[in-house]
Amino acid sequence: MTKDVIALTQRMPDPWTMLAGLLSGGPDNLVDTTGEGAIMRLCDSESRPLVSVEAPLLVQVAGEAERLLGATPPPVPYWWTEARATSGVEHAEHLAGTFAARLAALADGSAWPPEAARSVAVVKTDGVSVAPTPASAQPAVDVLTDKVAVVIQDRPVIAMTAWLSNALQTAASAELGLQIVTPPGTTLSPAVCDSLSNWPSRWVVRDEQDGYYDGLTGAVLRWQEGMFAPVAAAEATDDDPHTPVAASYQDVTNTSERQLAITFRTVHPADDRLVLGGALESIWRELTGEPPAGWGTAEPANLPWSPRQITDLARERAPEPTWFVVVGNPDQPGLATVRVSRTKAGVEEHITLAFGYGTQEEPPVDALPRAAELLATRHHLQSMLIQLRKARRDLAVPPHFEGPGVPLAFVLGAEEVRQMPGDRARHTPLSQQPVPLGSKARPALYYPLPGDPSDLSGWQDFERLMRHLKDV
Structure with missing residues (x-):
């Protein structure tokens, strides 16, 4: 799983500022680049990516941070710098929060989510050595099988970010589906919704009652044979042999919108x-x-x-x-x-x-x-x-x-x-x-x-x- 952290700043974070933000996590972490230099990564001594940072993006359109993050950005134009922490590696999320907080302080801005930048930690690792980054280290994909690439995200709105667009293109090139796993309460941008129409791509929603369900159809899902798929007919009840629909999906409030x-x-x-x-x-x-x-x-x-x-x-x-x-x-x-x-x-x-x-x-x-x-x-x-x-x-x-x-x-x-x-x-x-x-x-x-x-x-x-x- 990965954790997204974003810095919204008035000034462009120059390379030295970016490096200072990365190294604020401790001097014993290695900085690497990938994507023809468009992505910087903070790695541990075993070359495992801890934090991957995309090149800053100049946003000249009002309302985008509010629409996608529910955040109040600096006045337009401002810089959007996105980082992904590999939460499966100890301390990576703290490093991402530290990076965003330092970047916001140095380049006049704020970090999202706010709580990610409140706890600035210095994390040290032992035994630093230069090692090549594994070719399979893909910061946008959390689980890869022979059928699907799985992306786990925790954002208020799942948007067609450069990260996700790259994951979609990579999956399509490999003839794989893309499955996006989110917590309840998350919504999709229409741009993402339109891209999940091809099987076995899905929006997978975690749910306390039913475990997982498809956010677009309501079908209850299970991880089976290398991907999330509707429950087998054997799991359906005798009264209804069809794939059950999650109760949360059916909990609808009428709206006049x-x-x-x-x-x-x-x-x-x-x-x-x-x-x-x-x-x-x-x-x-x-x-x-x-x-x-x-x-x-x-x-x-x-x-x-x-x-x-x-x-x-x-x-x-x-x-x-x-x-x-x-x-x-x-x-x-x-x-x-x-x-x-x-x-x-x-x-x-x-x-x-x-x-x-x-x-x-x-x-x-x-x-x-x-x-x-x-x-x-x-x-x-x-x-x-x-x-x-x-x-x-x-x-x-x-x-x-x-x-x-x-x-x-x-x-x-x-x-x-x-x-x-x-x-x-x-x-x-x-x-x-x-x-x-x-x-x-x-x-x-x-x-x-x-x-x-x-x-x-x-x-x-x-x-x-x-x-x-x-x-x-």
């Missing part, structure tokens, strides 16, 4: 003049009155919103795909994940976007057709699905049941409508006919759906529509 969830795809011609991010900015402005606040290739999102920088990054990484996260103003919770890929059709953007609304806030449903028209006429929209769901305003994913969204509308881009034979796209079995968007000669089509969060029958209409459109 809602989320507007939008998934869409754009396909742009591959052109040197192409600037990515325009579609996301257009719909964000239309629904909130302002552009996104920031973006990053991991969480916290640390860079001010810039379509030009996003485009430059995607070009630099091509033909490999580029993934990034986008956040909004803290006053109006909004988060999007974007995947840019180069295909035979052109340059594709696949975007998953959500906005949160409180009890006294109304989702801007009336603005949706206008937003869809902007994407269809200016940003090469291919398709879009819009849903409304009863869920938390802050967009965090809790380890208990949340009702599914219901479809508000589906949008088919102009080129996709053109490729449909005859009038199939315009004449559907639904009671409401589609609304044309854009050019009369070559319109996109907006298909309204019931969209009542308390009535799931809207999915039946959506399935009827999909069958109709695909039956060509």
